Amino acid sequence: MNDARDLDSSPLLEVSDLSLGFAAGGRTLTAVSGLSLTVAAGETYALLGESGCGKSATALALMRLLPAAGRLLGGAVRLEGRDLLALPEAEMRGVRGGGMAMIFQEPATSLNPVLTVGRQIGEVLARHGNLAGDAARAKAEKLLAAVGIADPARRLDEYPFQLSGGMKQRVMIAIALAGNPRLLVADEPTTALDVTIQAQILDLLQDLQAEREMGMLLITHDLGVVARMAHRVGVMYAGELVEEAQAAAFFASPRHPYTEALFAALPDLSRRGARLATIPGQVPALSAMPAGCRFAARCPHAWERCRVESPGWSDAGDGQRVRCHLLAEADRRTSPPAAAAPGEAAASVLPAGAEPVLQVADLKVHFPIRRGILQRTVGHVRAVDGVSLTLTAGRTLALVGESGCGKTTVGKAVLQLLAPTAGSVRLDGREIAGLSRSALRPLRRRMQMVFQDPFASLNPRLTVGEIIAEGMQTLLATARRDTRAAVAALLAQVGLDAGAIDRYPHEFSGGQRQRIAIARALAVQPELLVCDEPTSALDVSVQAQILNLLGELQASLGLAYLFITHNFGVVEHLAHEVAVMYLGRIVERGTVEEVLRLPQHPYTKALLSAVPAPRPAASGTAGGSIIRLPGETPSPAKPPAGCHFHPRCAFATAECRERYPDERALSATRVVRCHLYR
Structure with missing residues (x-):
């Protein structure tokens, strides 16, 4: 995990009360509700949560890349003080890739299969750097070398299908960096990668961030990646931010029941063979968002107030804040069910020494x-x-x-x-x-x-x-x-x-x-x-x-x-x-x-x-x-x-x-x- 650092007091990215939804059957279903966060220059802010919690939708909204059914319902997004939601599309094209760039979750589907790597990097260089011809090729080669691709001159003329998964992810990073952005949005940048390739990608992002003083919004569900990369952590559930803290405080003492449940679900050698803790049910559908706390139906500590009243923010100290009624009424916290004894779940019904x-x-x-x-x-x-x-x-x-x-x-x-x-x-x-x-x-x-x-x-x-x-x-x-x-x-x-x-x-x-x-x-x-x-x-x-x-x-x-x-x-x-x-x-x-x-x-x-x-x-x-x-x-x-x-x-x-x-x-x-x- 990164050590705490002195970061610029004025935020690079400021998101205030952002709400967005998707049109479906004549009505708009809210997917993200009242989201507020800031990212400073040189800081990594990790947005953590299960699939369906609204993390990727938030990233697309920041870039104004929501699909046709997407609707911005309110709030403000400011990059270096500039309100992005108020910009005309022509000006927003200059911000994408230049002021803010995004590494998408699936490089295999995000890269154009019929264009060479050099051509795809060249498009960004032409748009944001006014480079073309030999100058653009030389810059593209330097970018590939910077992201750790061997023999970059040869790779420029290759197509995405000729590259491994780790190399495709590096090309995506090179494309994102081609416009020299101030903020990098990384949506699950290491999902399904091997641990060695994942380590290389994370090292690369950290080195480039330090070199360029970029802010980074890291979207992931991997707590190991968060532990290694983040300065601050925000936990999303069902379209709302439910916990926010400095990384050290977050890992030392997660406070929201949802965050606690995520940690409890991690496999661990000390609990080998025992049943892992699970979170009952699923993230609620957009069409069935509960009136009170959105986690209440899955929370072991929930009581009547949780089901009818949406909790506000409570200060937990050390810069940690939690959206939960339990901080006000801590005596209502109940003990979690006891885990099975180690070895109980994995005991075989067969005798030892079977053929x-x-x-x-x-x-x-x-x-x-x-x-x-x-x-x-x-x-x-x-x-x-x-x-x-x-x-x-x-x-x-x-x-x-x-x-x-x-x-x-x-x-x-x-x-x-x-x-x-x-x-x-x-x-x-x-x-x-x-x-x-x-x-x-x-x-x-x-x-x-x-x-x-x-x-x-x-x-x-x-x-x-x-x-x-x-x-x-x-x-x-x-x-x-x-x-x-x-x-x-x-x-x-x-x-x-x-x-x-x-x-x-x-x-x-x-x-x-x-x-x-x-x-x-x-x-x-x-x-x-x-x-x-x-x-x-x-x-x-x-x-x-x-x-x-x-x-x-x-x-x-x-x-x-x-x-x-x-x-x-x-x-x-x-x-x-x-x-x-x-x-x-x-x-x-x-x-x-x-x-x-x-x-x-x-x-x-x-x-x-x-x-x-x-x-x-x-x-x-x-x-x-x-x-x-x-x-x-x-x-x-x-x-x-x-x-x-x-x-x-x-x-x-x-x-x-x-x-x-x-x-x-x-x-x-x-x-x-x-x-x-x-």
Whole structure:
């Protein structure tokens, strides 16, 4: 977390009583109500809250980029004293990119796919710097170099699809900085990025902010990012700011019940195996905003006054203020329900020493690279290059690593959704690699997958009942007359009511859609679930619900999970063993306690050091300072000779550059591939 600094007393950005809404069915639904905040030059103000609380809508309103249905209902937005809401659109175009710039949440959808990187940066330079031709290209090259992109001259002529996720985010930052803005609005700038790339992006933003004395409005739901970046924090709920404080005071003593609930929902090794605290219900819909406190329906301390009277601001000291009746009537605060004892939720119904459900040996998946008119094979992408692992019933093996290391390909090859190039995959002792589609068909019900994006993996034209029943009728030959009752029972098992059967996927929240995806996988009574980043884009409160559900299902059904993720908090809470992948190979494997408490491989140490701690007072996952890995992950089409990690490793020797290390056993459950260990 940043130290407190002497910031300019006059605010760079001043938002006063801002209200906005969206037109729907002949009326305007209020989305943000009476928002007031300030951001000083050189200061980072973090706006925190769940999806649907109005954070991104606020950012778009500041830039005057609301969609057609958006309506500004009142208030003022001043940038360096200039009222932005009163400017004509022609003048506002000069402010966007020049006075204030925005980094959008999804760089893949925000960058124009048919324009080169150089052309997109050049448009901003032409508008705000009157640069064109060679001068614009030279400036664009300097901007790419400033945001840490190697070989910037070549990248200027490339298209967004040719860049990795981290590089696309860097290009978005370069575009935002091209107009030399005084204020940077960063909307979830690191969502779904690996911890190493996230650390690089956050470092970059901090360095550029210090160099340019920019103000920054950081929008996020990641408490770890807030802890590392923010000087001040504002918590939004249902369109209102409910708590505001200096970062140190905020993390030392969050005061609003909603903020307390967000902290309680974080996975933590000290509560490993116990149920995570969850926030019941959901953020209220715009059409059903309550009359009193908007959090009352989900608050464990609420009483009648909360339901009828909207609370005003109360001073909590140390510059902290809270919109809550509890500060005036503290004696009404009740104790939260006790958490389950550690280990209770994750206890397996199966005896120790059970036979492995899954055995993978020397698995390889190579994709051919074809060139020329005749499409001759000129090389291979070695996505998975010799992976071995074992998974027992009632246990969870977490597969972690940066994007592009082959984690998802391993999961799909295990399920035979991709044909392995070589190696063995055994399900309950039976070899399944290389089986024909007809031979695999009866085995499909025993192994299922929960995909990363539930909205993309659920058929939008089918109801939830039809989606879940499809597998039952195909793989279990369940009679149609029996499926509705079975689907209702499954929905109850994953925490959804029977009324969901006749609704469509778009009618549910992200967390509810993930529950539907899990119900679909459970419908065919599998023994093995491959979970591919099932919580990566979820709020901490919804993530807690999904992790609790997965823990309960494993405990009651004895399911084995192959859990693919880059979220080490989730690994700490749910997994029993961890395998760390780098460029198609497993470089370290062991129990959660071994790998996360005392990592041995330099790559594992770098990954864990980059995890932002959501509680600054506590030591990080691995402790110590961040280990910054130089460069990007090499291409699996041309992996480095010797140890694949040696170009980025601070401890590389001549042997590392010549020979790939053998597997070294450090204990009965711990192995590592590194020449540092003999």
